[in-house]
Amino acid sequence: DAKTTQPNSMESNEEEPVHLPCNHSTISGTDYIHWYRQLPSQGPEYVIHGLTSNVNNRMASLAIAEDRKSSTLILHRATLRDAAVYYCILRDVGVDRDDKIIFGKGTRLHILP
């Protein structure tokens, strides 16, 4: 899988929007962009994924750059419960895909009350 680059940490105020960036300049045409988050003392959980178009679900929105070399996870109104490590990964689900799903170190998001 192609590599991703994320900031080590970010801070945001409670009840404000948060934009978490991810760079993936070597993304291939069949790579989906996935976001996961890991709350303290828990396993990672799926947040959202997309291919080309922006995506929305009840947890977050995913904005994908037109050239697909970067994406942004948007939490519209952060709460203290959103404090977690957020991981951006790429998944190629082609027939000959490599299933070594590699997570980086992610972005640790701190929410200030």
Next chain:
Amino acid sequence: DAGITQSPRHKVTETGTPVTLRCHQTENHRYMYWYRQDPGHGLRLIHYSYGVKDTDKGEVSDGYSVSRSKTEDFLLTLESATSSQTSVYFCAISELAGGSEKLFFGSGTQLSVL
């Protein structure tokens, strides 16, 4: 939680002893994964399986072996545990959804090797 159960949840063992961690799933998923997580390193893939008796190495496979004799169980074995294998171990399965695959993780096993 996609029906994933990890056992044990916590284990303390001594250096040199064998340890087996179990991941059990109830929904017939083909792909299963073992990760370890250590401070400063994030999640690192140890081994994964793409079917019964089909497994492959991940990033940090040295000192670990796996077996998958049934679809529902993926076992991770530390043949001779070392202190460097003290970690939190997560099992995961992947499920096809929305043109891609979602990963679902178990609750983790905290392993301490003294």
